[in-house]
Amino acid sequence: MTDLKAFSLEVRTWLEDNCPDEMRQPITSDKDICWGGREWEFQSTAQKVWMHLMAEKGWTVPTWPVEYGGAGLSRAEEMVIKKEMKRIGARSPLDSFGIWMLGPALLKFGTEDQKKEHLPPVARGEIRWCQGYSEPAAGSDLASLATKCEDMGDHFVVNGQKVWTSYADKADWIFCLVRTDNTGKKHHGISFVLFDMKTDGVEPKPIKLISGRSPFCETFFKDVRVEKKNLVGVQDKGWDVAKYLLTHEREMIGGQHEVAGSLTRPLHELAATVLGLDDGKLSDTILRSKIAETEIDEWAFSMTLTRKLAEAKAGSSLGADSSMLKYYGTELNKRKYELMMDATGHDGLEWESDRSSDGKLARTWLRTKGNSIEGGTSEVQLNIISKHILQLPGA
Amino acid sequence: MGLVLNEDESLLQDAAEGFFADKAPIKELRNLRDNRDEIGFSQALWKEMAEMGFTGVLVEEEYGGVDMGFMASGIIAEQMGRNLSASPFLSTSILAATAIREGGSDDQKSNWLPKIASGDAIIALALDERAKHNPDNITTTAERSGNGFRLNGSKAMVVDGHVADAFIVAAKTGSQEDGTEVTSLFLVDPNTNGISTERTIMLDSRNSARVDFNEVEISGDALIGNIDDGEHILRKVLNAGRAAVSAELLGAGSQAFESTVAYIKERKQFGKIIGEFQALQHRASHLYSEIENARSAVMAALTALDKNDDNSEGICAMTKAKLGSVAKLASQEGVQMHGGVGMTDEYDIGLFMKRIRVLQELFGDASYHMNKVALSNEY
Numbered sequence: 001m002t003d004l005k006a007f008s009l010e011v012r013t014w015l016e017d018n019c020p021d022e023m024r025q026p027i028t029s030d031k032d033i034c035w036g037g038r039e040w041e042f043q044s045t046a047q048k049v050w051m052h053l054m055a056e057k058g059w060t061v062p063t064w065p066v067e068y069g070g071a072g073l074s075r076a077e078e079m080v081i082k083k084e085m086k087r088i089g090a091r092s093p094l095d096s097f098g099i100w101m102l103g104p105a106l107l108k109f110g111t112e113d114q115k116k117e118h119l120p121p122v123a124r125g126e127i128r129w130c131q132g133y134s135e136p137a138a139g140s141d142l143a144s145l146a147t148k149c150e151d152m153g154d155h156f157v158v159n160g161q162k163v164w165t166s167y168a169d170k171a172d173w174i175f176c177l178v179r180t181d182n183t184g185k186k187h188h189g190i191s192f193v194l195f196d197m198k199t200d201g202v203e204p205k206p207i208k209l210i211s212g213r214s215p216f217c218e219t220f221f222k223d224v225r226v227e228k229k230n231l232v233g234v235q236d237k238g239w240d241v242a243k244y245l246l247t248h249e250r251e252m253i254g255g256q257h258e259v260a261g262s263l264t265r266p267l268h269e270l271a272a273t274v275l276g277l278d279d280g281k282l283s284d285t286i287l288r289s290k291i292a293e294t295e296i297d298e299w300a301f302s303m304t305l306t307r308k309l310a311e312a313k314a315g316s317s318l319g320a321d322s323s324m325l326k327y328y329g330t331e332l333n334k335r336k337y338e339l340m341m342d343a344t345g346h347d348g349l350e351w352e353s354d355r356s357s358d359g360k361l362a363r364t365w366l367r368t369k370g371n372s373i374e375g376g377t378s379e380v381q382l383n384i385i386s387k388h389i390l391q392l393p394g395a
Numbered sequence: 396m397g398l399v400l401n402e403d404e405s406l407l408q409d410a411a412e413g414f415f416a417d418k419a420p421i422k423e424l425r426n427l428r429d430n431r432d433e434i435g436f437s438q439a440l441w442k443e444m445a446e447m448g449f450t451g452v453l454v455e456e457e458y459g460g461v462d463m464g465f466m467a468s469g470i471i472a473e474q475m476g477r478n479l480s481a482s483p484f485l486s487t488s489i490l491a492a493t494a495i496r497e498g499g500s501d502d503q504k505s506n507w508l509p510k511i512a513s514g515d516a517i518i519a520l521a522l523d524e525r526a527k528h529n530p531d532n533i534t535t536t537a538e539r540s541g542n543g544f545r546l547n548g549s550k551a552m553v554v555d556g557h558v559a560d561a562f563i564v565a566a567k568t569g570s571q572e573d574g575t576e577v578t579s580l581f582l583v584d585p586n587t588n589g590i591s592t593e594r595t596i597m598l599d600s601r602n603s604a605r606v607d608f609n610e611v612e613i614s615g616d617a618l619i620g621n622i623d624d625g626e627h628i629l630r631k632v633l634n635a636g637r638a639a640v641s642a643e644l645l646g647a648g649s650q651a652f653e654s655t656v657a658y659i660k661e662r663k664q665f666g667k668i669i670g671e672f673q674a675l676q677h678r679a680s681h682l683y684s685e686i687e688n689a690r691s692a693v694m695a696a697l698t699a700l701d702k703n704d705d706n707s708e709g710i711c712a713m714t715k716a717k718l719g720s721v722a723k724l725a726s727q728e729g730v731q732m733h734g735g736v737g738m739t740d741e742y743d744i745g746l747f748m749k750r751i752r753v754l755q756e757l758f759g760d761a762s763y764h765m766n767k768v769a770l771s772n773e774y
Contacts, residue, residue, distance in 0.1 A: 268774040282774045291774070292765035293720075296713045303691035307398035321687075328684045383673075385680035390656055392679065394671035 007077055011084045018053050022046035024089045028357070034094050037128025038172050054093035055124045061099055064107065068115050069123025075309065097166065098122030098129040100252045102175050105192070105245040109233040118173075118194070130197070132162040132176030132219060133242070139164075140380045142177075143186045143239060147221065149178035149193065156180075156193065156231070158201075158224040164374065168204035168217035171197050181236050192238035194230040201225075211366040212351075212359075249375045250326035251318060267291050267336060271343035287342055294335050301332055320388035327381035330371035337365040397698035398691065400466075407467055411474040414447060419480035421743050427481060428600040434558045435602040436481040441514050444482060451512025453492040453635075458508035460492075465635065465700035469642035469693060476646025479743075479750055481601055483517045485639055486555040491518035493635040494563050494580060498620030498628035503582060507561070519559035520632065521550040521583075521606055528552075528759045530565070530629060533578060535608060537566035544568075544581065544618075546589075546611040554757070556604025557594035559585055564608070568623050577623040587611055599749040630708060637711040637758050638696040641718040644754045645686075645693045648722035651747040652682055655729040658744075662734070675732060682728055689721040709771050716764035719755040726751045 023046050027033065031043045034051055042048040054060050057071060062078040064070025073081075085092075103122055106115055121127040138145040147160030158178055168174070173196055181189030197204070201222040206214035233241045268282070268291050275283050282288035305325065312318050318325070340361060341348045348365075350356035372378040387395035400408060419440050427435055444450050452468045454460020461467075468489060475484060492511050495503055495518075510516035522530060535548025546566055556562065561582055568579040585592060589611035595603045620628050656679055659670035669675060696714035699707045726748035730737035737744050755761070 266772075268769070268772055272774045277774065280770065280773070282769070288769055288774065289762075289765060292769040293716075293761075295772075296716050296765065296768060297688070299713055300688040300692040300717050303398065303695045304688050307691045307694065310399045324680075324684045324687060327680075328688070379677065382677040382680040385683055386673075386676035389683060390676075390679055391660075392656070392670040392676050393660065393668045395676055 004076060004080060008080045008084060011081055012087075014057075015084055015088060015090060019085075019088060019090045020046035020050055023050045023091045023093075025091075026089065027091060032091065034092070034125070035096055035128055035167070035170070036094050036125025037096075037170065038126070039170060040125070040128065050091070051093045051125050058123070060094045060125065061103060061119075061123045064103060064119065064123065068107075068119035075312075079309070094125045096122065096125070096128055097131050097171075098127065101131060101245050101248055102129050104248045105175070105241050106232065108244060109192075109241050113229065114194075114232060127172045128167070128170065130165050130168045130171035130174050130219075132165055132168075132174045134164040135161060136163050140377050142242070142376075143190065145177055145179060145190065146182075147176070147178045149180045149191060149226070151180065151235075155228055156226040158193070158195070158221045158226055160221050162219040162221075163207075163216075165204065165217045165219040166215055168197070168219045169206055171204075173197060174202075174219070175232075177238055177242055180238075187239045189236050190238040190242065191235050192232040192241040193226050194232065195224065195226045199224050199226075209366070210369075211363040213363065213367075246376065247318065247322040250322040250381070267295060267339055267343070270340060274344050274347065287339070291339055291343075294332070294339055297332055298336070301328055304328075320384055323376070323381040323384040324389070326375060327372075327378050327385070330368075331378060333371055334368050337368045341365050397466075397702070398694045400470075403463075404466055404470060407463065408470045408474075410447065411449070411471050412477075414443075414449075415474045415478040415480045418443060419475070419478055419482070421479050421746060424479045424481055424600060424746065435596070435600065436483065440480070441482055444484065445512065445514030449484065450488050450514045451492075451508075452488060453496065454488075454508050454512045455496070458504060459512040460508065461512075465638060466694075466697040468635075468639055469697040472639045472642040473646035473649075473693075476643035476648075476750075476754075477650040479599075479647065479746055483519075483555045483558070485636070485643070486519045486559070487511055487517050489639040490520045490632050490636050491561075491563055494520070494619060494628055494632045495582075497631045498580060498625075499582075500616070500619075502616065503619065507582075510560075516560045517555055517558055518561045518563060518582075519553050519556040519604070520636075521553045521556065521562045521564045522629075523552045524548070524550055528756070528763060530633065533565055533567055533576075535564065535566045537564075537568050537579060537581060537613075540612060543612060543614040546581070546583070546608040546613060548608050550606045550608075551595075551603075552757070553604045553606050555602065556585075556592060556606055557602050559604075561585070562606065563619065565625060565629060568625075578625040578629065579622055580619040580625040580628055581613060581617045582619055583611070583613055583617055587613060597753055599746070599753045601750070601753065633758060634700060634707050634711045637715040637764075638693070638700055640754050640757050641693050641696060641711075641714045644718040644722040644751060645689055647747050647751050647754065648689065648718070648725035649686055651722075651725045651729040651744060651751070652679075652686055654744060654747075655679070655725075655732050659732055669732075678728055678732070682725060685721045685724060689718050692717045709768065712759075712764040712767045712771070715759055716761045716768065719761035719764070722751045723755055723761075 022044060034047050058066060059071055059081060061070040062073040062081055063075060066072045099122060106118060135145050150157045173194060175194050178191055178193055179189055180191040201224040203220045204217040207216050207218060208214050271282055271291055308318055308321055344361060348361050351359040351362060383395055386392045448461040449471050451460030452463050452471060455462050495507050507516060524534060537544040537546050562585055564581045564583050565578055567576045570576050589609045591607045593605045595605055597603060659675055662669045692714040696711050699710040729744045730748055733742060733744050736742045
């Protein structure tokens with residue numbers, strides 16, 4: 001513990017000295033989130049400096065080994081960094097699917113060459129990755145995916161289509177699930193491959209969502225050539241990699257609302273501002289009860305996140321409990337945004353105005369509806385809990 | 396970290412788990428009920444709990460306790476919840492021990508704390524007066540009378556009041572300049588003239604009392620802490636009580652849930668194990684998630700008390716609200732998923748529903764605490 005205290009002090013001093021003031025302001029638009037990559041245009045010098053300084057320390061990926069761009073820290077030390085960043089309101093220096101998903105998968109399943117080639121550019125924000133998982137006929141039933149990958153001896157050729165590929169139009173590389181064998185059971189014959197989005201035959205097309213935004217794409221592959229060295233794990237056994245990576249995705253989605261929550265005002269403050277107080281109590285007393293209940297649930301859930309992370313040994317995965325976190329965190333986030341819409345009433349309905357930052361709340365509210373669909377629906381998570389934790393028959 | 400048990404706490408958990416499952420399982424509660432036991436719990440069990448050190452878990456070592464702290468007290472309460480074990484642990488080892496430790500004079504401490512630790516005294520908190528918990532609306536009064544005080548008023552839901560060797564009575568002792576009334580706490584002998592006690596057997600086969608104080612003369616040294624200063628002691632007592640009740644709710648709710656999952660893995664209808672039906676699987680999985688959050692809340696509350704956290708009161712309020720809701724859900728889903736047999740006395744699930752209903756109400760239900768949380772956040 002004393003070591004952590006000393007570390008905490010060191011982190012605090014370093015952040016005070018190095019985090020630019022601009023990077024301590026709350027996020028107001030999507031552009032404030034730094035994704036990195038070949039095409040990335042920094043929104044400000046401060047954003048650029050902040051990313052580079054943190055990457056130099058290895059603190060964009062604190063728990064990764066130093067040789068792959070990390071700082072080789074423990075989970076507890078990573079928590080200290082997060083806590084100290086939160087204390088001064090520091091923005092995340094770099095967000096990416098490479099950090100959240102590809103990294104953990106490569107660290108576990110990748111060859112030494114693959115780690116050396118791909119991890120440092122992720123840590124430094126040089127290469128932006130996207131995830132090719134879902135297909136039009138393989139959503140919740142992901143393992144029935146059909147994108148074909150033919151073994152041509154010295155290379156592979158990929159043909160097919162992915163959907164819900166986040167930011168595929170902005171990504172440099174893709175990690176992709178493909179079918180290398182369709183003769184056995186559906187979980188067999190899947191492989192995990194990596195390729196450059198600039199390769200001939202790759203074509204992403206943005207999908208317009210109910211929020212009016214297009215964070216996702218349909219991605220088409222026509223005779224795409226993939227090097228053999230870019231197969232991760234064993235050919236036909238890619239489902240093991242996919243499952244491992246999904247647990248990381250679920251933890252991330254489940255835990256995301258807490259991070260986002262710290263950047264927005266508490267629900268009750270928003271409601272009090274819009275609706276006013278009556279004798280010290282929110283004037284809408286029925287909404288007041290719902291807000292109290294939801295805020296208590298949020299607190300209890302944040303304690304669960306802390307507890308589960310503390311229980312999981314450094315670097316290990318939470319297993320099926322990641323489904324519980326994903327299920328509960330996303331349902332809670334939807335509840336919270338419903339109450340924010342209730343609290344803001346007519347104001348919250350504005351779609352195109354400076355006053356509403358072009359409908360920021362309304363668009364975010366609509367976006368939260370996808371939280372309990374992406375990364376496995378709530379119903380799929382409940383199936384996983386039933387099967388792997390409660391061990392109910394036939395689940 | 397605090398949200399994960401340390402080695403001592405894990406050892407205690409194993410010991411408590413084995414002890415209550417062996418010495419005070421659910422069938423013991425049934426025996427006490429069916430034999431219309433005179434006091435509603437086993438004195439022999441209480442003595443054995445003392446030998447284990449459980450009764451003195453919050454009592455300092457100089458007074459014969461083991462002083463293991465609130466997390467330890469919660470671990471014991473959770474196991475009692477799992478087994479529906481009847482004992483005066485809450486009244487005496489949590490509430491009274493905290494009140495006397497926090498506010499007691501040297502004499503009160505040396506008189507009572509060793510007896511709490513050795514299982515030789517039962518002390519009951521006489522706080523609530525009406526149908527709902529409301530510590531801000533006490534009407535019992537203690538007026539100055541000679542060198543002592545004169546008590547008048549009525550108390551209800553005095554847990555273990557029917558067998559108490561002493562009451563801790565909360566009474567109004569006057570008003571401040573702005574008109575707000577002030578409370579003091581008194582340690583009172585139940586045999587004093589003017590006190591009448593009625594045992595009230597509750598739906599969970601556990602016991603409380605209604606206690607009337609009619610012109611009861613008590614001496615000045617009955618006062619716990621300073622005159623007009625009962626409020627801050629009472630806060631600590633209530634925080635400890637709410638956390639302990641939450642821990643017991645966690646135990647009862649978890650056991651009700653686990654028994655239900657076991658049942659739906661056995662029961663067959665339509666030629667299938669009913670646990671194969673997705674309608675039940677999803678409800679059970681939702682409940683699993685809620686119980687995980689309930690556990691985190693309980694551990695956070697007990698940790699806050701052990702650390703003497705500034706926001707202990709708020710954390711205990713959130714925890715009691717959460718546990719009241721989650722344990723209720725566990726008992727309701729439990730009875731429904733058991734189907735017809737869930738309505739029978741033979742199956743244990745109904746006993747859990749009854750105990751959980753009482754614990755939900757004790758020291759404030761979910762509505763009470765949601766309101767409290769809202770007010771403390773200024774909305």
